[in-house]
Amino acid sequence: MAAQSQFLITGSVILSALLFGLGVVAFVFKRNIITVFMSIELMLNAVNLAFVAFSRAWGKLDGQLFVFFVIVVAAAEAAVGLAIIILIARNRQSLNVERVDSLKL
Amino acid sequence: MTGPVIVFFALAALALGGAVSLILRRHPIHSALSLIVVMVALAGLYLLLGAEFVAAVQVIVYGGAIMVLFVFVIMLLNAGIEERTNLSRMAGLVGLPLGFFLTMQLVYWVAHSESQMNAAGIAAGGSAASTRDLAVLLFRDFVFPFELTSFLILIAIIAALVLAQKES
Numbered sequence: 001m002a003a004q005s006q007f008l009i010t011g012s013v014i015l016s017a018l019l020f021g022l023g024v025v026a027f028v029f030k031r032n033i034i035t036v037f038m039s040i041e042l043m044l045n046a047v048n049l050a051f052v053a054f055s056r057a058w059g060k061l062d063g064q065l066f067v068f069f070v071i072v073v074a075a076a077e078a079a080v081g082l083a084i085i086i087l088i089a090r091n092r093q094s095l096n097v098e099r100v101d102s103l104k105l
Numbered sequence: 106m107t108g109p110v111i112v113f114f115a116l117a118a119l120a121l122g123g124a125v126s127l128i129l130r131r132h133p134i135h136s137a138l139s140l141i142v143v144m145v146a147l148a149g150l151y152l153l154l155g156a157e158f159v160a161a162v163q164v165i166v167y168g169g170a171i172m173v174l175f176v177f178v179i180m181l182l183n184a185g186i187e188e189r190t191n192l193s194r195m196a197g198l199v200g201l202p203l204g205f206f207l208t209m210q211l212v213y214w215v216a217h218s219e220s221q222m223n224a225a226g227i228a229a230g231g232s233a234a235s236t237r238d239l240a241v242l243l244f245r246d247f248v249f250p251f252e253l254t255s256f257l258i259l260i261a262i263i264a265a266l267v268l269a270q271k272e273s
Contacts, residue, residue: 017215018212021209021211022125028196028201030136031187034178037175038133038137041171042127048163052156061238064158069254074167074171076257076258076260079174085182095182096190
């Protein structure tokens with residue numbers, strides 16, 4: 001039972017590292033501004049998995065609590081970020097990140 | 106191999122497949138659906154790790170609210186297949202090896218530190234924690250950060266309204 005729990009924790013942390021790496025690759029590789037934004041969400045999810053796994057490993061709930069705060073921040077970030085994306089798409093008629101080359105809208 | 110281990114491998118394969126599909130698919134709506142698969146698989150992993158409430162919140166807030174917002178914006182902007190340019194090929198050439206390197210580094214150091222943790226006997230001390238314990242912790246010890254998050258969401262709502270309105 002302890003060995004199985006140990007395996008689940010180790011596996012989850014390694015999976016979270018893999019997912020974070022894939023999120024970084026997606027962030028660099030994707031050209032659509034919405035997909036770039038989605039890869040940020042993927043990285044946040046990977047970090048959440050590590051939080052939950054360590055919460056289980058230490059037998060404490062603080063890690064799960066941090067997941068809530070991360071989710072709240074992600075929701076706020078998604079609302080503001082998508083509003084900015086709509087604004088950019090309206091002003092530039094394009095969703096390609098290469099067209100967004102100055103800070104001015 | 107026992108039941109939980111098999112379920113873990115199935116969910117891990119689902120999550121990794123979804124993440125790879127997010128990268129390979131060129132249409133944003135396909136990428137969004139792949140991301141939903143990743144999030145639901147992660148919710149299953151949270152259940153496996155004994156975090157029931159986090160799993161429920163993951164499905165409702167991430168899989169429900171945030172991804173619906175994404176799909177909504179994709180449809181609103183009528184986003185099509187992403188175009189490839191010389192610059193994007195360059196980003197692929199440089200970014201893919203670097204991302205692969207970063208991932209391998211992360212996995213190596215995580216596995217390394219895990220074996221150290223085993224030696225120190227830290228892990229596997231997890232006890233079953235209820236949603237009630239979580240609520241006590243959230244509303245007693247972390248009540249001030251919790252109230253701060255409501256301000257954060259309020260500011261985000263106002264910001265989204267101001268940004269998205271049409272200029273008159």
